[in-house]
Structures are given as C-alpha cells and as structure tokens.
Amino acid sequence: MSPLRIATRRSPLALTQAEFIARALGERYPDIDIELLPIRTTGDRLLDAPLARFGGKGLFIKELEQALLDGRADLAVHSMKDVPVELPAGLALPVITARADPHDALVSKRFDSLRALPPKARIGTSSLRRRCQLAAHRPDLTIDVLRGGIDTRIKRLAAGDFDAIVLAVAGLERGGYEKHISEILPESIMLPAAGQGALGIECRADDARIRELIAPLACPDSTRCVEAERAFGRLLDGGCQMPIAAFATLRNGGLALRALVASLDGRRVLRTEIEGGIDDPRGLGTKAAQAMLDQGAQAILDEVRSELEGQVLADAPSPPSDPSSLGLRRSDS
Structure with a gap:
C-alpha cells in the first residue's frame, strides 16, 4: 500500500x-x-x-x-x-x-497585562483583526506589523523591538511557548478569528x-x-x-x-x-x-x-x- x-x-x-x-x-x-x-x-x-x-x-x-x-x-x-x-x-x-483554546494572548517581557502597557508602547501583530481591536481598546498604543514564526516573533520581543506582541494561545501551547503568556485576552477585548x-x-x-x-x-x-x-x-x-x-x-x-x-x-x-x-x-x-x-x-x-x-x-x-x-x-x- x-x-x-x-x-x-x-x-x-x-x-x-x-x-x-x-x-x-x-x-x-x-x-x-x-x-x-x-x-x-x-x-x-x-x-x-x-x-x-x-x-x-x-x-x-x-x-x-x-x-x-x-x-x-x-x-x-x-x-x-x-x-x-x-x-x-x-x-x-x-x-x-x-x-x-481559541483565545489570543499578550506576550511581554516587562508587562503582565494589556492594561499595564504604558502609552505609546509598541505592540506587534500581523493580524488586521487584532490591530483593530487593540486600537479600539487602547488607542494610545503604537501598533506595528510583526510577521514570522512564533520563535522569530518572540526573539524580536526579547531584542527590544516591541514592548509586547499578540499571538494565538493555541499556537503558543502547541509550540511549547505557553510559559511566555503574560495574559490571555478576554473576548470583550479580543474576539477570536x-x-x-x-x-x-x-x-x-x-x-x-x-x-x-x-x-x-x-x-x-x-x-x-x-x-x-x-x-x-x-x-x-x-x-x-x-x-x-x-x-x-x-x-x-x-x-x-x-x-x-x-x-x-x-x-x-x-x-x-x-x-x-x-x-x-x-x-x-x-x-x-x-x-x-x-x-x-x-x-x-x-x-x-x-x-x-x-x-x-x-x-x-x-x-x-x-x-x-x-x-x-x-x-x-
């Protein structure tokens, strides 16, 4: 066969x-x-x-x-x-x-929640869905494009290119990156795709x-x-x-x-x-x-x-x- x-x-x-x-x-x-x-x-x-x-x-x-x-x-x-x-x-x-888990997660080295991010903090995402909801909830943030695999994105976060990034919880867990999750974003802030x-x-x-x-x-x-x-x-x-x-x-x-x-x-x-x-x-x-x-x-x-x-x-x-x-x-x- x-x-x-x-x-x-x-x-x-x-x-x-x-x-x-x-x-x-x-x-x-x-x-x-x-x-x-x-x-x-x-x-x-x-x-x-x-x-x-x-x-x-x-x-x-x-x-x-x-x-x-x-x-x-x-x-x-x-x-x-x-x-x-x-x-x-x-x-x-x-x-x-x-x-x-269908939710999105905030990943940050210095901040434990979306609320804790200071004004003008730079947050990375490749998704227009995430971008618009972040902008609606925190219009004071700077939202920039971040592409690549999970490891690439986390490395850029660690290098200081971003104050936080947003990724899918399921991908983080399947890839063995769940320890990096700072906050699982509630649906009232970030409705899933x-x-x-x-x-x-x-x-x-x-x-x-x-x-x-x-x-x-x-x-x-x-x-x-x-x-x-x-x-x-x-x-x-x-x-x-x-x-x-x-x-x-x-x-x-x-x-x-x-x-x-x-x-x-x-x-x-x-x-x-x-x-x-x-x-x-x-x-x-x-x-x-x-x-x-x-x-x-x-x-x-x-x-x-x-x-x-x-x-x-x-x-x-x-x-x-x-x-x-x-x-x-x-x-x-």
Whole structure:
C-alpha cells in the first residue's frame, strides 16, 4: 500500500500540527506508512508586509492545495483560521478537529497585562483583526506589523523591538511557548478569528478512501462552531484577513455566535450576538453577517479594501508579472 502523504507548511508550528495528525492516524492505522511533505508557501516568503495586502490568508495554503490537486499529497493539515471560506474546485475540508483554546494572548517581557502597557508602547501583530481591536481598546498604543514564526516573533520581543506582541494561545501551547503568556485576552477585548484553535484536514473531494480514513478525527461540536464562524465571513467576503472576528460556542443546547467588524483604526466597531439551533450553524453565521450588513458593515469593509489596495500600489512600483502567484485571483479574495 502506498504511503499516506500529508502536506504541511515548513514552519515549526505547522510541522508540529501535522505530526499531531500523523500520530493520531498512525495509532488508528498502524499498518499504513505516513509521510510529511513540507512545503514553503507564498505566505512564508512574504515576511515584510501585512498579508492582507497580497491576498490574505489563502497565501498560507495555496501551494499545499496544489500538491493535493496534482497528487503529490493525499491530505493537508491547516490551522482553520488560515483557511479561506471558499475552497478550490475539487477539494474538500471534511474534518475539523477538537478545538484548542481559541483565545489570543499578550506576550511581554516587562508587562503582565494589556492594561499595564504604558502609552505609546509598541505592540506587534500581523493580524488586521487584532490591530483593530487593540486600537479600539487602547488607542494610545503604537501598533506595528510583526510577521514570522512564533520563535522569530518572540526573539524580536526579547531584542527590544516591541514592548509586547499578540499571538494565538493555541499556537503558543502547541509550540511549547505557553510559559511566555503574560495574559490571555478576554473576548470583550479580543474576539477570536473564525476557526482559531481548530485544525482542519483538507483532501481531494472525490477521494473516498482518504475521507474514510480521516473521518474519526472530526469533532462534531467544534465543526458546528467553526462552520457558523466561517459562514459569517463568507457572506461578508471576509476571506482575505479582513478586520472581522467571529466566535461561536455551545449554549443551552444550541449555538451562540458573537461577531464584529471594525475599521482599521478601531474607531468604528460593529458587534452582534445571536443564538440559534445546533443543526443549522451556517444559517446562524449568515444571519449574523446580515445583521452586520444592516448596521453598515459593507461601507467599513469597502473602505478597508480601498486602503489595502492603495498600500499595495504604494509598496510595489511595478506589479508582479503573474498576479496569481500572490493569490490575487483566488475566488475567496
């Protein structure tokens, strides 16, 4: 029998996550050889600017998906917060695993909380979602772009480039960096990204064997919550790392979804919270998105897109010869 090949990014965290899935499959199927196929993605190469300028989160998985489509890999492991809401034709995402802690964390060498940061303190993040919520809560802070792996970001913090940085709790814990957490940020300050804390397993849609093999790794409750969150982003066209957040939880036998849309400067923040049945998570997410549109979310998102497009033009005197290489023609962007 041919080995089971798992496509993954080359980053230490991505490899750790892929190895976690490989071990889980290996325990269930000891007779199947499992191999990792590490791939360097476009997102890993663009380290000097916010990803939203170049096509957003899809830049982290485009090459992995191509490996699935051309048969080099049988499945790919992703952080669900990095997966665009629309998948390429021929691919499916049949498994979402049990969710780890979905919150964001403040990491600092000198300060134990966001409140303790002094005015003008420099805080680093690569996420527009985090940027807008930080700006809304602490407009006195200086928020700068920080990209790279967890180890790279922590090294820059240690070097004094930043007073604090914000990272996902799940990534810190999976990577063995939990000792660096200064404060887990409450949802009232930092609402998580759709899918944050969960892993997704992508494969070819018509590969019945692989779908059957990976099916036992799915968590029904996490799947429902993440589906609601992603449906929120789908209606708002929020697949390109836009400043939106969505977080669903189980409540009273159903689902509760909290979501927000904000301007980049944090001066305008729209929020909604709705509840619905557990059997229609996508309907709940769509309902929440419509509530945002009714509040005027489209104008904010259009303004953000215009600003990001202007930054792309300002940063790149000559456009790339192949825009698709930067993910600019994905259906989700």
